[in-house]
Amino acid sequence: MSEAMNTPILETRDLCKRFGGLIATDHVSLKLYQGARHALIGPNGAGKTTFVNQLTGVLAPTSGTIHFAGQDITSWTLRQRAVAGIARTFQINQLFADLSPLQSVVLAIHEREDAGREWFHPLGTRSAIVDEAAHLLSDLGIADVMDERVGALPYGKQRLLEIAVAVAAKPKVLLLDEPAAGVPESEREQILDVVARLPSDVALILIEHDMHLVFRFAKTISVLVNGALLVDGTAEDIARDPRVKQVYLGEEEITYA
Amino acid sequence: MSAAPTHRSLAAQRLLDSSRWGWHEYAFWLFAFALYFIFPSRLALLTEIITLGLLAMSIDLILGFAGIVTLGQGAFFGLGAYVAGLVAKAGMGTFPLSDPIIGLIIAAGVTGLLGFATSFLVLRGSDLTRLMVTLGVALILAEIINQMRWLTGGADGLQGIISSPVLGLFDFDLYNKTAFLYSMVVLFALFMLARRIVHSPFGLSIKAIKGNSLRARAIGVPVNPRLIAIYTLGASYAGIAGALLAQTSQSASPDMIAFHRSADALLILVFGGAGSLYGGVIGAVAFRLLQDLFSSGAPDVWLAALMNVLPSALNVAPVTAVLKVIFGLMGPKYWSLWLGLVLVLLVLYVRGGILGLLSNLVARFKRSSQKERL
DSSP, X not given: OOHHHHSOSXXXXXXXXXXXTEEEEEEEEEEEOTTOEEEEEOSTTSSHHHXXXXXXXXXXXXXXXXXXXXXXXXXXXXXXXXXXXXXXXXXXXXXXXXXXXXXHHHHHHHHHTTOTTOOSSOTTOOHHHHHHHHHHHHHTTOGGGTTSOGGGSOHHHHHHHHHHHHHTTOOSEEEEESTTTTOOHHHHHHHHHHHHTSOTTSEEEEXXXXXXXXXXXOSEEEEEETTEEEEEEEHHHHHHOHHHHHHHTTTOOOOOO | OOHHHHHHHHHHHHHHXXXXXXXXXXHHHHHHHHHHHHOGGGHHHHHXXXXXXXXXXXXXXXXXXXXXXXXXXXXXXXXXXXXXXXXXXXXXXXXXXXXXXXXXXXXXXXXXXXXXHHHHXXXXXXXXXXXXXXXXXXXXXXHHHHHOHXXXXXXXXXXXXXXXXXTXXXXXXXXXXXXXXXXXXXXXXXXXXXXXXXXXXXXXXXXXXXXXXXXXXXTTOOHHXXXXXXXXXXXXXXXXXXXXXXXXXXXXXXXXXXXXXXXXXXXXXXXXXXXXXXXXXXXXXXXXXXXXXXXXTHHHHHHHHHHHHSOTTTOSHHHHHHXXXXXXXXXGGGHHHHHHHHHHHHHHHOTTHHHHHHHHHHHHHHHHHHHXXX
8 A cells, every 4th residue: 555545635633622611522532544435423512513613624623633635734724725625515504605606616626726816707608617616506407596595595406505615616625514414214325326426536524313314324433422422343243333323312313225 | 519609690799789889888978078168167167077077987886786885985085186286386387296197196096005905804704895895984084084284284185286287288277277177187088997907808708796795705806815906996096086186176084084074975986887987976066066955045036036926816925935945955055855855765665776767767768668659
């Protein structure tokens, strides 16, 4: 194995986050490699979103460090991490309500190409960017609504756009925070498909309650309980682990599909 | 496989469509320039409306597109007026300093510098913080200008600002012909520039920041530099508006930097409709024409005329009393009352001011005509 393959693309070392007396993240050490398909699961209030917020720079950890491709990025801002290649989707939609899906994606591509400060040429004149945006939107099944106001889109389409905007940045690490949350059963399959078709070299981290989705997608799984890492392993190991069953007892049954 | 290219060309089309000129835009500007021939005796008022509209447009860039609320745009307007006035005075009627365009450029530069310096104060904080900070900066600047009597003339302001002919060709005349055309050309040029900017990738990122700055950061938009850039640009626009007013009215006074400038301009923008670049100019026309009408005494003339043609059956005490009250309320004393009433109604019931009202009507008309065809 080469040097690059041995360096985790994303790593946390003893990450801790306290909110007053509450320990939301408790000494979490995690390593993720290029092309990972990793799920972060745990009961409600386990600190999953808090953990992701620290990875992406929305929240600063109380102690511990975060490393991206071997570089300490603990003090980097949200934007610096985004430019370096860490993208995320949000559990609660964070979209641009007054723009169109097309504009949202075109914006993300411009920023990735460092062309966001261009002020003289009208949008749509760079054909490479327009092509890529159109391609991405039809890939994700939202090309039919590309010119509508995002705020007026059905919820399921907004969830797909959440992913499209993050993918447009061509990230090396993509964190999906409950991509199917609140989506009606009939439209979940579409989101599963989209997640399954994401580029294989991207390290994906999925935070999800839906065990069906988790076991269909993930090769490795970490279980977070009360902010601490309970167990970490392959999907098969986790499915069989009695401690995990204990945690989820009464919540929902784990079926390994 | 045939679907993808269709989507592509459609996407390019959609993106370009938003920056394409509509017929109503051509009509607007043709009419605006035609005012020169339509109202040759009101060019002074129209010139003032242009400067007010440009000030409101500068707020549109900052508030309508970037979402930064401000109650201090009058600071840049007033500073621009004083800078242009002082530059022209220093020029004493000779090139280059007394050239009005040089004056505009210097005013834009100075106000842009102040905008850049104070932009760091509006990056953080809530809407309320931003309102108070911009208001505070404007108050401080107004007081500084008031106190620097030796330079600014204090309460008397600067009088007798003489500019040399525009481009060395067009002298400012008594009938304000040059003043109007000069201001109109400047307004149009600045509008064209602003229009380019808001339809560019930069403009899109500004709208995105207004919509959701957290997500904008998460996809790599450098939020603060973008806000600093647009705030600085807006300050320069306001400065140029003030400079235009100083040059065309040949004076700069403390009134031009007073708090009510900022408040009026914000109100005018809300009146006209924010976020389209046109709202400021349209709001300024409506605001200033109504204000002019109210202070002209015209309603008294209308009342007298109405009384003359009133059928004798209606010419009884209760009717005339009601008419007198109604027309009496259209006097200059009650200007604020009507202004306030219209403002409250517009904000509560019509999203997007006069322009919002118009586009609602157009949409309704289109819908009903579609029904008829069916």
